[in-house]
Amino acid sequence: MTRLTHSEEETQAVARELAATLNAGDVVLLSGALGAGKTAFVRGLAVGLGVDPDEVSSPTFTLVHEYRSGRLTLYHADLYRLEKAATDDLGLEEMGATDGVLAIEWPDRLTHALPGAVTVDLEITGETTRRITVGG
Numbered sequence: 001m002t003r004l005t006h007s008e009e010e011t012q013a014v015a016r017e018l019a020a021t022l023n024a025g026d027v028v029l030l031s032g033a034l035g036a037g038k039t040a041f042v043r044g045l046a047v048g049l050g051v052d053p054d055e056v057s058s059p060t061f062t063l064v065h066e067y068r069s070g071r072l073t074l075y076h077a078d079l080y081r082l083e084k085a086a087t088d089d090l091g092l093e094e095m096g097a098t099d100g101v102l103a104i105e106w107p108d109r110l111t112h113a114l115p116g117a118v119t120v121d122l123e124i125t126g127e128t129t130r131r132i133t134v135g136g
């Protein structure tokens with residue numbers, strides 16, 4: 001599925017729709033350049049899962065944030081600052097598996113694939129426009 005959005009709000013709306021289809025154990029891999037809207041998309045996932053989106057920030061020093069107030073726990077990882085090998089130790093694979101949804105920014109840092117993950121690619125097509133492709 002490919003969608004064009006014209007604002008952060010529209011991007012969050014796409015994410016809310018996706019959130020409605022997610023189940024415990026699902027993994028969402030968010031790819032796209034700096035500022036493409038990956039964190040904005042996670043805020044939309046949060047809304048869709050019933051988590052307060054204001055809780056969602058760009059993880060800086062904490063690699064994985066955990067939001068428990070929704071229908072499913074939302075785990076949010078940002079691997080941007082990590083060397084590839086370092087992601088092995090995070091236990092990401094186990095994290096979403098039981099009670100929640102795991103959203104990962106910069107999944108190209110992962111050393112092995114997470115089978116069955118939903119892929120979300122955000123492409124900057126203009127100052128406020130994005131092409132969002134959801135697959136997997």
Ligand SMILES: Nc1ncnc2c1ncn2[C@@H]1O[C@H](COP(=O)(O)OP(=O)(O)OP(=O)(O)O)[C@@H](O)[C@H]1O
Nearest residue numbers: 005006007008011034035036037038039040128130
């Ligand atoms: N259509 C759009 N969809 C999403 N964000 C948009 C859109 N138009 C403009 N923006 C702006 O782009 C920025 C996206 O920032 P965001 O932090 O979500 O990006 P990111 O992909 O997480 O970046 P990073 O790689 O640094 O983590 C925000 O400032 C947002 O307001």
Ligand SMILES: [Mg+2]
Nearest residue numbers: 038039058105
């Ligand atoms: Mg981000």
